[in-house]
Amino acid sequence: MATPLNRTVSESALLGGSLPLGLLRPYLLGENDGDGIGPGLMAELKLLARQPSLLVACNYGGTLTPVDGQTTETLPLDSAAVALRALAALPNTHAAVISGRSLRDLAAVSRLPAEIHLVGSHGHEFDMAFAYTIPQATEGVLQLAGNALVERLTARLGVAQAERLVTEHRLAFERKPAAFAVHRREADPGAAEVATAVAREVAAAYGLSFIEDGTVVDLCALPPAKGAALDKLRAQLGVSAALFAGDAASDEGALGTLRGPDLGLHVGPRATTARHQLRDPDAFARLLAVLFELRRAWLFGEEAVALERHSMLGDGSSTALVTPDGTICWLTHPLPDSGSLFAHVLGGDPAGHFSAGPVAASRLLGQRYVDNTMIVETRWADVAVTDYLEPSPEGITQLVRVLSGSGTARIVFAPRPDYAGAPCAIEPRGDVLHVVGTSEPIVLHAPGVRFAIESDGRHASATGQVDLSQGPVVLTLRCGDPEVHEPDPAAEPERREDVARAARAWVQRLEIPAVKPSLVVRSALTLRHLVHEPTGAVLAAPTTSLPEGIGGTRNWDYRYCWLRDASLTVLTLVELGSTEEADGFLAWLGRILASAPGPEWLHPLYSVTGAPLSTEASIEHLPGYAGSRPVRIGNAADHQVQLDVFGPVAQLIDALSERTGELPDAHWRILVQMAAAVAARWHEPDHGIWEARRAPRHHVYTKTMCWVTLDRALRVARRHERRPDDGWEPLAAVVRSEVLAEGWDDGARAFTVAYDSPDLDAAVLHVGLTGLINPLDPRFLATVAAVERELRVGPTVFRYTYDDGLPGLEGGFHLCTAWLIEAFLAVGRVDDAEDLFARLAALMGPTGLLPEEYDPATETHLGNHPQAYSHLGFIRCARLLDEAHRGAS
Known part of the structure; x- marks a missing residue:
């Protein structure tokens, strides 16, 4: 039965909406009975979601569905199917299932749509024509092996017990294009153990590969090739990164091909080489839902602010853009066509921003230019932010942000140099934050503000709160100055007036x-x-x-x-x-x-x-x-x-x-x-x-x-x-x-x-x-x-x-x-x-x-x-x- 989250994913995929964060939060924060998405996995998912072209691939039985076998009960989880289909519908995003099942059985039972690539026979069967390429000699070997397996099982279990296992469907046999399979899902443990041992012996006797995936045993004429299948899909689709999830031993081959930003997942308790392990297919379905939401947000933006609602700051050398809620979302240094320090307008928070506003939810009252100037004021009920670029010597960019009011303000300083392509750290030294690792010196003077510094391993962000009832707070971001000048906060009103006076004199x-x-x-x-x-x-x-x-x-x-x-x-x-x-x-x-x-x-x-x-x-x-x-x-x-x-x-x-x-x-x-x-x-x-x-x-x-x-x-x-x-x-x-x-x-x-x-x-x-x-x-x-x-x-x-x-x-x-x-x-x-x-x-x-x-x-x-x-x-x-x-x- 679909959970509320499953229904949300379905609605999101079909209607183009986004998943409510309230429902996603337990999985985002790893709070859901031990099978959530912890910080490490979430960081990798975010990185994966931002890849230019992405392939999401997985095994079928035990990964998309909790059961193996040939029955209709092996349909994939509703939530998993919807999330996989939604991912496949995103631009530059592909989905695939690589299974040990025959391609015909996989297509019939999974009922997955055409936009999801299906590969059967452990990575060998990309199309139905594969069955007609099996040599006659191989067909003969598989037939002999199947007969031998049945004969040896009958000899080990006795005719009556063997017949009962087969007629009551507790033990089933299947002829695949390049394999002979034994399904043991409902067989009692003793009979299943005997069937497995016999299958192993027959495989060795006839030179076949023995593959045990969950409750299915395959005697294969070809060795497992899920890794090769994954590589082939990558090449055909031209993807830059891949996720692969599986639960079986044969999936380890695909996991072994992953590299760079790729992500490998193992579903279930079995030992694995994958970096991350999920408890069951339900957990994997939830992860697909989160990945869909992260990638959709990256591809289409998260409630992008209307372009005409951005205000421009300028000082005759540098420019910056400010959103209606007081976020510096665009700034380059030292030249207009230099790399950006903040590029939020082109990539959201991961691309860098400098935000300031009230801590408590508060209605935005408006934004305006101070008359006949390039100074921008953004106001809430108890917080105001005044922004301007102050003319400075050539090669130096100086952004001034003045926070005033009676409330408590929250500040987030998240520099992302060179279009968020260059790593950086932030070091607090007294009242000054130094951005470390950049070619140009960048410092933020923030007297009276204490920041908490966090890093995702590549970029750092500084978050602070300040009580404005004690007086205004002046933040001065200075780029390109090799000497750390300490601007006097008390002199800021006069400096601001100088900027305003020059603009008004020109207008006059x-x-x-x-x-x-x-x-x-x-x-x-x-x-x-x-x-x-x-x-x-x-x-x-x-x-x-x-x-x-x-x-x-x-x-x-x-x-x-x-x-x-x-x-x-x-x-x-x-x-x-x-x-x-x-x-x-x-x-x-x-x-x-x-x-x-x-x-x-x-x-x-x-x-x-x-x-x-x-x-x-x-x-x-x-x-x-x-x-x-x-x-x-x-x-x-x-x-x-x-x-x-x-x-x-x-x-x-x-x-x-x-x-x-x-x-x-x-x-x-x-x-x-x-x-x-x-x-x-x-x-x-x-x-x-x-x-x-x-x-x-x-x-x-x-x-x-x-x-x-x-x-x-x-x-x-x-x-x-x-x-x-x-x-x-x-x-x-x-x-x-x-x-x-x-x-x-x-x-x-x-x-x-x-x-x-x-x-x-x-x-x-x-x-x-x-x-x-x-x-x-x-x-x-x-x-x-x-x-x-x-x-x-x-x-x-x-x-x-x-x-x-x-x-x-x-x-x-x-x-x-x-x-x-x-x-x-x-x-x-x-x-x-x-x-x-x-x-x-x-x-x-x-x-x-x-x-x-x-x-x-x-x-x-x-x-x-x-x-x-x-x-x-x-x-x-x-x-x-x-x-x-x-x-x-």
Whole structure:
């Protein structure tokens, strides 16, 4: 009869839910009558559950079912069957049963589904055709051995007793494809002992292997091969780790093949080489249930926090993410693309986190930014946590967490260096915790807090409690400083005020539009803190691998400086009145150009230091946000040809020189280089703005940006009385003419993604937005209508719907939504622009941040967070709407 736990497992497997911890806890903690899962076994299960590809295999009788034999009573335990099937249904997870039974009998009696691999005849029989491969001579030997066994039993027991044993089914004989079996389950001990002795003699006499598994004795023509079968399954399925459980002597061969993170289990009291022993099949069924829950949680995430609900901290050099409940879930050091110290957002607690909150269950009251700063406050009824990154000398990251209130707070410091791939320890030295074993010095100053240190053998965690009624507690995490400075807790309010004052002074210099001013300020601060001040480079986003589709593979690393994204980011800040970020970026770009073989050979993106990217790789031990794999490090787009990138640089220099009234020689040289790059390569196909991983094409957006490069260069030359190249103006006319002729598709009645393609792409809106064509031209009006009709869904606009050569789907792109709003304004559809902008603003997270994308079907935010594109698009729309309002009045 199914226990409550069994029913829970069944419901969890069939309904996709998770097992209630209240029911699992006795087994997790080893409290269930001695057959629970102790700490050592649990640690190994957790490690096994996180393997990229897993095989769960076991014997049948005595492991999945408590009895042997041929009767229907040998069905597997309901709970075991459900858990095994649930495991097999998980991605990159396989299940198998390797039994001494014939494959036909195993399939008929177990009734296990097709997704579970069945192997019979002690590891030899993978399919029914095996029975037809037995040589005739072997068939004859088995027949003779069977006859001899019956004859000798009759002689030993006497005819009457032998007949009674057989007719009453206390002793049964079975012919298997490569064996003759004796079933002794119901035979009295004396008769069973005699049958075993006779079977052993006959096996020796006929050169057969004698295998005794539980109450079944096999005389086999082939030696047991469960180990070889397990290896064969591993190779066929390409798994990285395996669990094998068995109860019989023949299972020892499979246990002997286990290695590395593999896990071996023996079920029952018999002596074994397995590291862990379970009492009975019931205990094994419970272990399968726990393994299913652990792996499901690792694969799909445990109640992943919605992306837009994360808040970003920044100091102009480093960034971090904070969850709504006060957990630092993402932090890298010393560079944006360095390995993470905390990667909870990509792998839960095992990936590292720094948590602070009330000990007692308390309702979260909310989280907010302190006005016009990057300081985040998280509040409960009796505890508050204030977080900020404090500007520090280059190479040092300093995170400050201030705990205040009247209650008791709990702190968990769980560093996991290098994406949780590097081991570390924690040593308390007075009020300072030292992270030991890292390449960079990392210390946590925590005056007045006493921590308990625990380790799983690879990583350490520190847990502490503190009574806040005695006054605030200041935690300072300092990374990269070889000297242990003791910050004065009493001076923290003044340090915090310095951070706030600097942010507010910057905001006060901005020209904020009257449309959604508070959200514009938040977006502007976000963009400013995506600028890496030590170098001048600009991040597309501070994170990696946050998915464009939950459970999908469109997970990219955006912690780099794309020439396009960076130019548009600092251009947006220029339009708000802040030019220092643009100056810093153009200085960074100048250094890149100085070492490049030519401007036409610029990469689309670089690390913030200006170095080309390393090869794109995957972190296999991290499950990804909500189970979305892979977690990628690096970006293969570095090797693509993207010829549109010169246009945004030219737009930036044009806007910056107009704003300041000046054109430094260094900026003019860059503009000349951008125009030269266009002249050299504009006619080539490329991979386009969206970095499709397919053959290059003649993208309409790319050609438009090539025209923009030349047009803005000519405009700047006229404004500042510089001498343009004689070829710029005629070449601009040639490019424009080609775009108008080749970019328009009569069938689609719109400008399309590429020449000779009917597919729509939101990026082609720039044909009108850049001035290449008059926005009131019927062709642009038709293109705007087509994009709205084909690519807009509710509050969002998709980039495109054509096959881009990548698996899976993605959400609507916030920047594309901003482009359509801008297009509406350009063609005079102000009401439509107002409506779509209001719907975009409503998608902002509770602290005013936006990821990259939005899925209108599931109302889920997607992509890396926060995304520069999303925020710069939002700011531009607010500015244009403000201008439209002032123009109307």
